[in-house]
Amino acid sequence: MESAETINRGNFKLMAYPVVLFGDESDDDLGVVLRGGYGFTDSFDAEGKIGIFENITFFGGDAEFWVLKNQPLDLSVGGGFHVGLGEGLDQYGWDITFLGSAPIADKLELYGALDIAFNQFDDDIADDSFTWVHLVPGIEYALSSDLDMVAEVGIGLNDDSAHYFAVGLAYYIR
DSSP states (O other), X not given: OOOSOOOOBTOEEEEEEEEEEESSSSOOEEEEEEEEEXXXXXXXXXXXXXXXXXXXXXEEEEEEEEEEOSSSXXXXXXXXXXXXXXXXXXXXXXXXXXXXXXXXXXXXXXXXXXXXXXXXXXXXXXXXXXXXXXXXXXXXEEXXXXXXXXXXXEEEOSTTOOEEEEEEXXXXXX
């Protein structure tokens, strides 16, 4: 739920959004995600996240580095971790995300990401690892200088990955 730009140095970002998971083997699932982050440098930020769903709650964090800035296309790479605690099997994993974004109109930015998460269940199952791979197109629209609306669709690229849709708000404390 973000473009390739990192949070500005010294700024905080607070974000909340509902997420609808669909297309996997189970029923559709609605959850809510809360995030908070801080910009440490002009090209580096970190965020903490919590995702609450009916049968599982995810906790995690990530760090993002803005590799190519203020060009026709911005590029960044992020890495993080997550822990899922819920009914049945708990899980944990780490992920890597490649992001690209570009302005397409006044106050409107188009972004895309390739997100890969390497997961493992926390038990003694013989083959207990799985990978989520998503192609993620999205938009970010500036409602004001401190408030953005963000929307994206996650397209699961392998059998372990559910599709999803999310739309929410990002508030910046400058």
